[in-house]
Amino acid sequence: MSEIIRRDPRREWIARNRLHPDHASVLAALGVNRGGAAVSEWLGPHGVVRKNPHAIGFIGPNDVKRIDRSGFQQGGQSAATTPVAQDSRRTVTIDQPAFLVAVVPDLTGGRLSAHDKDLLGLARRVADADADQPGAVVAILFGEHKGEGDGELKEQALGDAGIDRVVHLNDEFYAGFAPEARLAALSAVEREMMPRFWLLPDSPLGGADLGRRLALRLGERAATGVWQVEADNEASLGWRCTARGGAGSLDIQRPLPRVALALAECAEPVDETRHAAEQLTLAASIPTTLSRIEDLGQVAVDPAGVALAEAEFILSGGNGVKEWGAFHHAAKVLGATEGASRVAVDDGFMARDRQVGATGTWVTARVYMAVGISGAIQHLQGIQRCDKVVAINLDPGCDIIKRADLAVIGDSTQILAALVTMVEQQRGGQRDAA
Template identity: 40%
Template sequence: MSRLRRDPRAERAARALPTQGRPRLQLGTPVSEGRLRRNPFAERAAAEVQGRTRLRLDRAGGGPRSVSVASPPAAPEPRAPERRLVPEPAFLVLAVADVPGGHLSVHDRQVLGAARVLADAGGGAVVLLGGTLPQDAGAAGADRIACLPEADDPDRRAGALMAAIAALRPRHVLWPESRIGGDLARRVAVRIGEGLFCGAEQVSARAVARPARGRRVEQRREPPLLLTLAEGAAAPHGRTVHEARPIDLPLPARLDFESAILSIEEVPADPATVPLGEADFVLSAGNGVTDFAAFGALAEALGATPGASRMVCDAGLMPRAAQVGASGTVLSARCYFALGIAGAPQHLQGIAGCEHVVAVNTDLHAAMIERAGLAVVADAQAVMPALLALLAEEAS
C-alpha cells in the first residue's frame, strides 16, 4: 500500500567519504532511511467495494470486500387513470364533432379542448354530439356523449341538433369551422334565430376573439351561445379522463321547418384527382421507389391520393403538383403513407399536420422512421407487391 520515499540528500551524505578537498562518494548501496510514501492507486484499489456497477469506495478501511448486489425492484404496475365525474353540472356545453370515419379528428379534439375550457370555468359538463360514438371520447374531455342520427340530408341533421339544443338548454354550442361543421352551424343559427360567432381563434372563459377586416383588427366579445372554432385555435384536452356517459336525445319525428332539399346523392371523389391539400389518405413515393407502375396500382387499391418527395418530382417521375413538403403542398391528411422517403426537414414540415404516419424505409435511423407512428424497416420495392397481394386476397 505504501513504500519508503527516497531522500537523495540523506543518501548522498551516507555515501560521502571522509576526504579532504574534492568530495568523493562511495558507490555501494547504503541503508536507506526515509519516510513512508503514500501510493494512492493501491489505496484506491484496496478501498474499492466489489460487486457494484458504479464505483464505490470504503473510506472506513478494512481492505477490499465484496457485497451482494440485490436485483432492481420491479417497476410498479401502471394504474388506470382515474375518471373525473361531474354528476350534477351547473350547465352544459355542447361540442358537435364531425367524427370522420368514426374517429375524432385533430380539429374535433381541439373543439373538445375549447369546450373543456368553457365548462371548467363554472362547474359545467361537456356533451359530445356526433354521428358515431368514439371510444376515446372520455380521454378527449367529454363528460356525456350522445349520438346524432346519421342523415345525408343536412336539414334533417340540423333539425335533430335543434331538438337536442331545446332539450338540453346548453350555455354554449361549439362546432369545428370545417366543411361539415361550419355548414351545420350556419343552418342551426338561421333556424333558431341566434347569432353565430364564426372562426374563433381565441377561446377563454371570459372572451372569444377572431380577426376581422383582413386580419387588421380583432373582434372580441363574451362567449356566445353558438360559435365555431378555427383549426389550431385551441389545444386538445389531455390532462384527465372524463366519464363519457351515454345519454339519450329526443329525436324529432319530422322537421319543424320546410326543407328545400329534394334528394341527395353522394358521389365519391376519385382519390387520384383530389388535391393533396384536401386528401384524407396520401400514399407518397420517395427515392427508394423505382417501380411506379406498382406504386400507382397500390395507391388505387388503397384508395389513396398519390404524392411524392421533391427528389422524385425533380427527376420528372411524378408531376410537380404531387410534391409534398414546405416547398410543395402542406398536408392535413388523417393518414400519410411514405414509401422510401428518408425525411428531409422540408418534407417533415409538409406532414406536420398529419394525424397518422406510416413509413417504409431500409434505414432504421431515418428521420421519417422516427416521425412515423408505424414503421416498417424494409425495401419499399418488396413491400409494395406484398401489400398488393394482401389486398387482392382480402378482395377475393
C-alpha cells in the same frame, strides 16, 4: 379504498432489523422485496422513504457499478421496484351540473380532430369558470365513433377530451350530408336539455354549416370565427368573445351569444382532468323530417387531379423505388395521390410539383405511405401533419421508421405488388358478391 396509509410500527421495526428472526417474512408481507434481492426502499419510522443504494444498480462496463434512476436501463440484477407511471390526471365527475354546455364535434373519420379537442377545451373553460357551480359538457356525436381502441378505451378517449355527457346518434339517416335530420336532432336536444351555450367548430362542411343552421333555428345571432373568449361581468351571459370578421380582416369584440362557432386553437385542449363521458339517451323521439336534399353519395375523383397539399391518401416514392411503372400502377389501384421525395424528383422520375417536404409541398394527408424513402429531416417536416404514416423500406434503422405508425421492412416492389393483388382480389370478390 381508503386513502389513509395504515402503518404497523412493530413490523417496520422488524423490517429494519436484519437480525430479527421474522425479518424475511415481514419483508415479504410488506411487499417491498419483490425480486428476491436485498431491500432497497422502505418507509422509515417518521414516514420518510429510506433508500439503500447498495441494493440497487448493476455492474456496467469496466466493472463499475451504475445506478440509472430514470428507470429505462436495467442491468442483470433488476433494479429497485420502479413505481408504474401513474396517471396524474384528476378524475372529475359532475353529478348535478348547474348548466350545460353543448358541443357538436365534427368527428372527422370517426375520431375527435384537433379542432374538436380545442373546442372541448373551450367548453371546459366556460363550464368550469365557477368552481362552486360547475357546468357539464354535453357532446352530441353523429355517426360512428372509432376512438383509439375498443370498448372502454373508446369512452375513455371521450372522457379524456373533457366530455361529461354523451348523446350518441348513430342512425343511418345522419350519415352523409343530412343537415335537416341533424338539425332536427339538435332541436330535440335543445328542447330537452336547454344548454346554456352551443359550441361548434367553424370548419367547412362540418360545424360551420350545421352551426349556422342551428343558430337561425334558435333565433340567435351566432358569433362565427371565435378565437378568444374572456370572462366579462357586463355581458348578458358572463362572457365576451373576439371573433374574426370581414374575410379575416376584422376582429369583432362582442358578448358571447348562445351559439358560437370557434376556430381551431381557440383554447388549450383538456389534459389535466378526465371526465365521465356518461351516455345519455333522448327521452322524446326525434321527429323525422322529409328531406328536400337527397345525398347521392361521393363522386369518384381522379386522385391525380387532387392538389397534393390537401390529398387524403398519398403514395410517395423515393430512392428505393426501382420500378416506377409498378409504382404508378399501385397508386392507380389504391386510388392514392402520388407524391415523391426530393431524390426521386431530382432524378427525373416524378414531376417537381409532386415533391413532398420542406422545399416541396407540406402535406396534410390522413394516410401517408412512404415507399423507399429513408426520411430526411426536410421530408419529415413536410409530413408532420399527416395522421398515419406507413413506411416500406429495406433499412430498419432509418428515420422514417421512427416516425411511421406501421413500418414494413422488405423489398418495396414485392410488397407493393402483393398489396395490389390483395386489393384487386378484394374488389373482384365484392363485385362477384354484388
